[in-house]
Amino acid sequence: MISINLGFFALSVSPVLILISVSIGLLVSLIGIIKNKGRLLRALSSGGLTVIGIYGVFSLVIVLARSHTGLPDSSFMQLDGEGVKITDISQQQPTVVNLWASSCSPCLRLMPVLEQAELRHSDVTFISLNQRESSEIVQQFLQREGLKFKHVLLDSKGEIATNKGLFSLPVTLFFDANGELVHSHAGEMSVTTLQQRIEQYF
Numbered sequence: 715m716i717s718i719n720l721g722f723f724a725l726s727v728s729p730v731l732i733l734i735s736v737s738i739g740l741l742v743s744l745i746g747i748i749k750n751k752g753r754l755l756r757a758l759s760s761g762g763l764t765v766i767g768i769y770g771v772f773s774l775v776i777v778l779a780r781s782h783t784g785l786p787d788s789s790f791m792q793l794d795g796e797g798v799k800i801t802d803i804s805q806q807q808p809t810v811v812n813l814w815a816s817s818c819s820p821c822l823r824l825m826p827v828l829e830q831a832e833l834r835h836s837d838v839t840f841i842s843l844n845q846r847e848s849s850e851i852v853q854q855f856l857q858r859e860g861l862k863f864k865h866v867l868l869d870s871k872g873e874i875a876t877n878k879g880l881f882s883l884p885v886t887l888f889f890d891a892n893g894e895l896v897h898s899h900a901g902e903m904s905v906t907t908l909q910q911r912i913e914q915y916f
Contacts, residue, residue, distance in 0.1 A: 783894060783895040784889075784893045784894055784895065785800050785801050785804065785809065785889050785893040786799075786800060786801075786873065786874055786877070787799060787801060788873055790843065790867040790868060790869055791849070791867065791868040791870065792866070792867060792868075793849050793852065793853055793866055793868070795849070798867070800841060800843075800867070801893065803839060803841060803865055804839045804841075804889070804893070805839070806891050806892075806893075807837060807838060807839045807891060808837070808838045808839070808888070808889065808890055808891050808912075808915075808916040809838070809839040809840075809841060809888075809889040809893075810828070810831075810838060810839070810840050810841070810886060810887070810888055810889075810912075811841045811843050811874070811886070811887040811889065812824070812825070812828055812840070812841070812842055812843060812884060812885075812886045812887075813843050813845055813869070813874060813875055813880065813883055813884060813885045813886075813887070814842065814843070814844060814845065814883055814884045815844065815845045815846065815847055815883055816844075816847060816851055816852065816855040818883045818884060820883070820884055820901060820902045821883055821884040822859065823902055824884050824886070824902045824903060825842070825859070825861055826861070827902075827903060827904065827905050827908055828840060828842070828863075828886075828908070829861055829862065829863060830905065831905075831908050831909070831912065832863065832864065835912060837916075838912060838916060839865070840863065840864065840865065841865045841866075841867060842863040842865065842866045842867070843867050843868075843869050843874065844866065844867070844868050844869065845869050845872050845875060845883060846869070846870060846871070846872050847868070847870075848868075848870075849868060852866065852868065874887075878895075878898075880898075880900075882900055882901075884900075884901065884902070885898060885899070885900050886898070886899045886903065886908075888911060888912075888915050888916070890915065890916065891916075896915045897911060897914075897915050899911065
């Protein structure tokens with residue numbers, strides 16, 4: 715990635731995108747020259763516009779894709795009814811976000827593993843993000859199972875799962891200190907596997 719910084723404006727340029735765009739633009743120009751029997755200026759203009767258009771579309775697609783790989787900036791409800799953003803909780807620490815529901819048996823088996831990991835890793839933020847259940851149901855479930863997490867949030871609309879195309883529970887998301895998604899795991903994990911993931915990505 716090539717970065718162009720003009721002080722008030724910074725642009726990141728991908729050499730691969732440039733190569734693809736220029737190649738297609740040259741092809742369009744060549745076709746234009748052949749069709750227009752030597753009308754070089756018009757053909758080159760058409761090719762140039764094609765390069766700009768293709769690069770713009772590719773760049774937009776990449777930006778939209780990247781927008782789904784970072785920590786969500788939305789506010790989620792805490793058990794006390796107050797809203798909070800995950801970015802405010804993480805404080806630029808590596809963050810593990812577990813998506814779960816009380817009706818999910820694999821979720822129940824994974825949660826003690828996450829609880830133990832939270833006690834061992836003070837330098838990692840662990841967030842228990844319930845999916846589409848009320849505060850009352852979640853509190854009753856946690857009390858019944860004797861689970862105590864520092865950060866329990868409610869994703870009442872399943873926003874993260876929808877945005878990231880997740881269709882099963884549990885799902886554990888690993889975000890680095892910059893808030894970028896570096897790994898996702900669907901299903902249960904053993905204590906050993908979770909420890910390996912933390913050491914590998916954080």
